[in-house]
Amino acid sequence: MQVDLRDAYLLIAPRPIVLITTVDKQGRINAAPMSWVTPVESDPPTVAFSTSYESDTYHNICETEEFVINLVPEKIKKQMYLCSKNFPRGVNELEKAKLSWEPSLKVKPPRVVECPANLECKLDWKHEGPEYVVIGGRVVAANAQRDAFKDGRINVSFVRPLLHISDKNFAVAEREIGL
Numbered sequence: 775m776q777v778d779l780r781d782a783y784l785l786i787a788p789r790p791i792v793l794i795t796t797v798d799k800q801g802r803i804n805a806a807p808m809s810w811v812t813p814v815e816s817d818p819p820t821v822a823f824s825t826s827y828e829s830d831t832y833h834n835i836c837e838t839e840e841f842v843i844n845l846v847p848e849k850i851k852k853q854m855y856l857c858s859k860n861f862p863r864g865v866n867e868l869e870k871a872k873l874s875w876e877p878s879l880k881v882k883p884p885r886v887v888e889c890p891a892n893l894e895c896k897l898d899w900k901h902e903g904p905e906y907v908v909i910g911g912r913v914v915a916a917n918a919q920r921d922a923f924k925d926g927r928i929n930v931s932f933v934r935p936l937l938h939i940s941d942k943n944f945a946v947a948e949r950e951i952g953l
């Protein structure tokens with residue numbers, strides 16, 4: 775079957791969901807779920823994600839040039855979804871969703887405590903498209919809970935990463951399989 779081209783992106787799924795935390799120049803915290811996210815290089819460690827020019831995430835990164843990518847586990851799916859609501863700029867979605875945060879090691883945006891792994895990033899480059907902007911970040915610190923990173927890789931049965939299919943449809947990665 776042919777899929778409508780506007781739905782083409784839905785065929786690259788399911789994708790891991792992250793909460794991206796940023797701060798504005800006054801230090802006010804913002805958190806937004808994103809799934810258009812990918813590593814682009816391992817050395818230097820670089821990650822990228824796509825967002826709209828309207829997002830508070832984009833405005834905060836323009837102001838303060840830092841962000842943290844927090845891996846979302848299944849157990850916070852409701853809180854994650856609440857963070858996607860369109861709160862006014864300056865509202866801390868983590869507070870609204872009753873999630874907790876702690877200082878990062880190398881950047882001002884905090885890490886989400888309930889997320890078992892996170893990447894602290896500094897803005898490296900921006901690719902400005904007509905509707906969307908792709909933001910590239912240099913990873914300056916990478917952190918994981920001990921049980922979340924086992925034998926040099928994500929422990930999916932412990933983390934249960936939440937994956938995005940579309941709208942309010944999700945999947946969970948829960949079992950590792952070998953070749």
Ligand SMILES: Cc1cc2nc3c(=O)[nH]c(=O)nc-3n(C[C@H](O)[C@H](O)[C@H](O)COP(=O)(O)O)c2cc1C
Nearest residue numbers: 806807808809810824825826829830831858859938
């Ligand atoms: C599971 C999920 C994935 C999302 N992925 C993205 C994404 O990759 N890029 C994006 O701009 N918005 C994405 N959104 C929508 C944003 O989370 C939403 O527009 C949010 O209000 C932006 O927050 P902000 O204005 O605080 O940055 C996603 C929403 C959900 C629920």
